[in-house]
Amino acid sequence: MIDIILGRLLRLIIRVSLLIQGKNRLVVLTYHRVKQEDDPLQPDDMNVGQFERHIKALSAFYRVLKPEEAVTRLRKNTLPAGAVCITFDDGYANNYDIALPVLLKYRAPAIFFIAGSFINGGCMWNDIVIESIRRTKNTVLDLSVIGFDSFAIKTIEEKASAIEAILNQLKYRPMQQRLKNVKQLANIAGVTTPTDLMMSDEQIRNLHEHGMEIGGHTMNHPILTQISTEQARDEISTNKKQLESLVGEQITSFAYPNGKPDQDYKQEHIELLKECGYQSAFTTAWGSAKQNGDPYQIPRISSWDGSGLKLALRVLKTFFETPGRTL
Numbered sequence: 020m021i022d023i024i025l026g027r028l029l030r031l032i033i034r035v036s037l038l039i040q041g042k043n044r045l046v047v048l049t050y051h052r053v054k055q056e057d058d059p060l061q062p063d064d065m066n067v068g069q070f071e072r073h074i075k076a077l078s079a080f081y082r083v084l085k086p087e088e089a090v091t092r093l094r095k096n097t098l099p100a101g102a103v104c105i106t107f108d109d110g111y112a113n114n115y116d117i118a119l120p121v122l123l124k125y126r127a128p129a130i131f132f133i134a135g136s137f138i139n140g141g142c143m144w145n146d147i148v149i150e151s152i153r154r155t156k157n158t159v160l161d162l163s164v165i166g167f168d169s170f171a172i173k174t175i176e177e178k179a180s181a182i183e184a185i186l187n188q189l190k191y192r193p194m195q196q197r198l199k200n201v202k203q204l205a206n207i208a209g210v211t212t213p214t215d216l217m218m219s220d221e222q223i224r225n226l227h228e229h230g231m232e233i234g235g236h237t238m239n240h241p242i243l244t245q246i247s248t249e250q251a252r253d254e255i256s257t258n259k260k261q262l263e264s265l266v267g268e269q270i271t272s273f274a275y276p277n278g279k280p281d282q283d284y285k286q287e288h289i290e291l292l293k294e295c296g297y298q299s300a301f302t303t304a305w306g307s308a309k310q311n312g313d314p315y316q317i318p319r320i321s322s323w324d325g326s327g328l329k330l331a332l333r334v335l336k337t338f339f340e341t342p343g344r345t346l
């Protein structure tokens with residue numbers, strides 16, 4: 020009962036607030052993995068109940084638009100009040116298995132940015148670290164060979180803190196070295212890399228056939244500022260062509276890997292996107308997009324709120340924030 024009253028009150032507050040300042044602004048949400056249960060090794064991952072509360076709240080309080088339509092209307096200054104978009108990064112299989120049925124239930128459109136090299140059985144470097152530590156029978160991981168300390172990994176808490184420390188240190192190593200290092204780590208852990216974490220060609224095609232949009236995210240998920248311009252062009256254009264032949268349609272939206280402005284991409288990468296035929300791109304700068312903002316630097320927010328009402332309030336607050344703070 021209290022929830023219903025709070026919901027109605029919130030809906031009223033949101034309507035009034037958005038009428039005052041929420042027009043021609045767009046709030047974009049980022050999701051990655053959605054799992055059946057809480058994952059103690061990846062506490063930022065959504066469980067399906069939490070995800071459903073999010074989608075239900077977004078559908079109830081806001082206007083969930085298709086990203087391509089939202090970007091077009093942002094440019095034309097015709098966005099409805101309370102316009103939001105839902106995005107997923109990387110291409111995890113659980114986006115198809117677990118998130119898609121929820122999106123369809125609430126008729127909420129979304130875009131899925133796919134890193135091309137991992138389709139059909141691949142595994143991203145961060146997941147090799149996470150799954151090696153999750154699945155190993157070792158209680159200590161001696162990583163001196165890749166320049167790290169030894170990590171005690173007997174308990175869940177120890178495993179979680181080892182994962183965090185290793186990911187943070189590996190994140191900004193050059194791509195080839197990072198890939199070599201995570202393979203060494205998997206060997207030391209005695210674990211075979213999983214082949215079922217990312218979507219298959221067929222799942223991506225099915226997503227698209229269900230009315231979902233597909234967007235580019237490079238082939239190997241490099242931080243663009245850490246590779247040469249030539250490599251960046253290849254990463255961006257090969258991924259675009261691959262996805263276009265997969266879904267039989269032009270791919271027009273892109274999400275920068277990691278996505279922090281000036282740190283993970285620069286103006287030259289925006290020029291590469293234009294050259295390759297992209298029409299919009301999404302970052303991880305925090306805030307709402309406003310009319311006349313750069314369509315190649317659309318900010319996004321992430322949310323780990325457990326309740327739909329909390330998420331609705333966070334989205335409302337974001338309508339009044341412009342980028343400046345990054346994740």
Ligand SMILES: [Zn+2]
Pocket residue numbers: 108109236240275276277
């Ligand atoms: Zn990503």
